[in-house]
Amino acid sequence: MALARTWAVALLGIDGRLVEIEADIRSGLVETKLLGLPDAGLREAKDRVRAAIRNSMQTWPEGRITLGLSPANLPKVGSGYDLGIAVAVLAASGCVPATKLPGTVLIGELALDGRIRPVRGVLPGLLAARRAGYQCAVVPAGSLFEAALVPDLRVSGAARLADVVAWLKGEETLTAPVAPGEQAEAQVPELADVIGQPEARWALEVAAAGGHHLLLTGPPGVGKTMLAKRLPGLLPRLSDEDSLEVTAVHSVDGSLSPSTPMVRVPPFVAPHHSISVAALVGGGSGLATPGAISRAHRGVLFLDEACEFGQQRLESLRTALEEGEIRIARQRGSVRYPARFQLALATNPCPCAPPREADCSCSPSARRRYLGRLSGPLLDRVDLRVRMRPITAMSAHEVGESESTAQVRARVLEARTRAGERWAGRGWRTNAEVPGPVLRREFGLPASATAVLDRGLDVGAVTARGADRCLRIAWTLSDLAKADRPDADHVAAALEFRDRRAA
Known part of the structure; x- marks a missing residue:
């Protein structure tokens, strides 16, 4: 009998749990069993790993192979365990030495030809490994750009299973990550592009300074969407801790960009009004995946045409607005995703929405029904409500040069500094908290x-x-x-x- 162990990471939301992978090989009927609550994608790992090992010019052991993933009662989702399973089998069969395996985490999906494919959630997985005291990690070469963001952990990248085998034998070295340099800051829309609307611009500044939720009401074309898109540019840049948390959510979601892996600017998420409740707050079968509100964590969630979203979608935001996180229970377990965002709503005053209010053909009851889709309990959680008026030719000429994003942001940062100093000893950052x-x-x-x-x-x-x-x-x-x-x-x-x- 031969036994070997490797380690991988299971993700519950953005919280990682270390998983011990054991491979037991003994003589008997040729069979491979996978234990430990695997999902459908992971149950197929037996065939993927067998093909990858054989196509990497290694020998798949004959006999009875038992693969155990512990803790056994923790749901295992996805294909990120393939590399750990393959190395455990090779170590148990004696094809590779196990000297480098203790203290090392292995993450990656295997293609049938032995290539190691990137998987989602590498960043939160490595953060969990570091917290658990592991010193080394091997990840897909295509995931090195986000793995490099984790300090105090020796991370190596591999493109093929054969490269990992050679590394374990001491014949080759794996690819080292490039230290993350100063990435270019994401461009934000310029506030000076917005003409007029002094009341709405002032409300936007107040919202940015205090972290308040905002509702903009007005006819089409007055600049509601333009103003909302400029809110992230007025907010402070994310701290290192917040940036890692936001980037971890985007890593689980699979939306990280290799060119700008670290999210530094508060995100701006604007879902369409036809979005499902599961896509908005998070959901899916097995273990729930993050929704739009979690992707907007530490940033802005903008609901344009808010009255068209429907009551069920809008009411699903109420708990997240109060608690700053979303908890979702599914058959395979409960997950928690952060969701501390600023909500920006924009809506027309009535269904027909003419450019001029005097041209409205809606009855008073129709207007009440339309705006009634924004319930009283939801509106009670929205701090700032602004009615925007159409821009006339005269006001557009008389408005002069609008203040830039940099000018307004300077005042916002100064106000946030005053609030931060006042609440520093109590753990709050903004007045809204x-x-x-x-x-x-x-x-x-x-x-x-x-x-x-x-x-x-x-x-x-x-x-x-x-x-x-x-x-x-x-x-x-x-x-x-x-x-x-x-x-x-x-x-x-x-x-x-x-x-x-x-x-």
Whole structure:
């Protein structure tokens, strides 16, 4: 009897778990068994690995082969275990020495001719291996660009199974990753291209400064989409920790670019209104894959024509907006994906959506039904609501030169710095993350400042959640004004941003 072990990584969301692969070979009836909750794609690994080993001029052992993937109760999904299985079989049969296998993680899918194909999730897998104390990893050569992003781990790339065999025998060295250099920053649209709309531009600046959600309402062609696309350019660039987390999500999704592997600019995701709920929040059979809201983590999720998305899709966002993550349960297990994004909504005021409101042919009930697709509970979670007006020829000429993205972003960064210093000891980064009780008790404002908000609560113009969000906006406005704390004008302006007539 011969036994050998290798190690791979299983992904549950973007959280990796180390998997021990054991290969046991003994005499008897020729048979290969794969144990450990493999999915359909992994069950086919037996045939892929056998063909890859034979086409790499190695010998597939005769006899009874048992392959065990531990922990046995952890679902194993995908083809990334092929390389580990192949090396375990070769080591158990004595074709290669096992001296380099302890402390080494093997990731990759095998083609029938022995090529090692890239797989999704290499980056989070290697991050999990590093946390578990592993020192070395072998990945497909096509995945080296993302493997190089993991510090403090010796990573090598291989194009074929024969290269790994030669490396284990000490005959060859594998490809080393190129140290990631300074990649060119992704280009963002210029805010100066937007003509007019001073109220909406100011709301965009406030949203960027405080991390607030935003709703833009107006007829077609007034610049709703243009403004929303410029929001990521006003946000701070991602920190190293956030960048790795966002890049890990994109690695699992398979959308990383070799030219710009590290995501530094806050992502901008704008799904079509026909998207399914599973594609929006994440889903699929087996273990759920990330959806659009997770791809927008630490960035902006833009829903254009929001009223066309349908109630089920829109209501599915409510939990993620509050908790900053999405948890999805499927038959093979539950996964967690981060989903702390800024929501930007854009909608027409009515179904016919004429360029001029005076030309609208919709009845009042039709307008109410259309905007009623944005439910009260969802709108209550949207901090800023802005009604945009058509641009006239006169206003377009009189507006003068618009402020650039760099000018507005400088003010946003300064306001975020003030907020970050204020909340640093409590773990919050933006005013939008601060719980209402903290704003009301420890950072409570005098009655003279909140009088207008109290009246809004008395008459039912704002809910308790809406009052907390008004306080958050007021703190953002004070940060932009470089004030120590909000005054009555800031609170009144915050309340005006939540005017239901703007929805």
